[in-house]
Amino acid sequence: MPGYFAKKYNTAFTGIGYTGYMAYNPQGVPIAFYAVIPCFIKCGGEIILAAQSADTMTHPDHRNKGLFIELALTTFQLCRDLNIRLLFGFPNQNSLPGFVNKLDWQVAHTMDCFIIHAGSFPFKTIMGKIPLLNKLYTKYQQHTLTHYFSKQTGISNSVFENGYGGIYRDESYLKYKAYGNTSVLQTGNSLLWIKFSEILLIGDILVQPDDFDDMIYTLKKLARKLGIRQIHFHTSPGTTLHGLFAMRFNSTPSFPVIFKVLGDDLQTGKIKFTSADIDTF
Structure with missing residues (x-):
């Protein structure tokens, strides 16, 4: 669908949009991408700025070089700078070990x-x-x-x-x-x-x-x-x-439901999701 990704990452309603990074090789060709989708979560009577971890891509010729980790850590710091307090995601089984073992995400439950x-x-x-x-x-x-x-x-x-x-x-x-x-x-x-x-x-x-x-x-x-x-x-x-x-x-x-709390201590045990909350819906 033309314009799909531009619309997907245009989260101006939160006050921020297009939140993530792309890596290029010396010839200016894009080789890796990591981004999150800001939104608001209501929990315990409070509405907080959060973001869903969404698309991650690495060119086949540049895999196993640490680009995913580097882009993810850089994006996490950007989120902190933007006052995003919580990250959540629904990774597939191939991506889950990287999030948990290398980026310290916590598995809350499985849908x-x-x-x-x-x-x-x-x-x-x-x-x-x-x-x-x-x-x-x-x-x-x-x-x-x-x-x-x-x-x-x-x-x-x-x-x-x-x-x-x-x-x-x-x-x-x-x-x-x-x-x-x-x-x-x-x-x-x-x-x-x-x-x-x-x-x-x-x-x-x-x-x-x-x-x-x-x-x-x-x-x-x-x-x-x-x-x-x-x-x-x-x-x-x-x-x-x-x-x-x-x-x-x-x-x-x-889908496993995973969280990464940025900064202050947030209780994630009472946060639930349905299909409508997954970025591909």
Whole structure:
């Protein structure tokens, strides 16, 4: 998507943006990159400036030379200078050892991924590979979801309802997150923040427990109509949503949640996340 990364790192709503560094070789060719994405986290009644560790890249010809560590440490100092008090991230299994063993990040917990099988023929995947059919599919998708679309650009953080801390999704944050091409659907009294690809990814949900089964039934029906075989949702353990899903669906461990506290002592044990908080959503 043209302009995706420029929008992703334009966090001007926090007062700072484009926070990170790029390394170049003597010929001026970029060879490594590390950056974080500033945001606000609400925890214990306090709103603090934080940042998510996001994209890291090193050119294959320049790996194992310490560039990742050097750029990360330089970025951490920049964060301190900008009064960012907390860093968090969701690394894959290849990146996790470097963060923990070389950069002193702490693993807080591991998110769970719930996978719901909709039982549909995956015609979305097939049509998406052919430009003309993909265009027709997009129109079909819009028509199918017409009566479910909400005018909201996102939803508030569900973890707050359980007394946990999490990303503070005010109007400015949700306007910024529009770069992710997500949608909000309303089914009955429930609101779902979702993203479509080969799967239907739930970012977060505002739902009453008594409405949960009806919401899931409608979502599975929509997935089948749209030719999507699976619905995924990632969430931290301990939340109401985690409990509602765990009573009905199996889960697998997904993203480790890691923190690096900069400066003062912050309690991170009460901070939780959902799929919507991961930078790729």
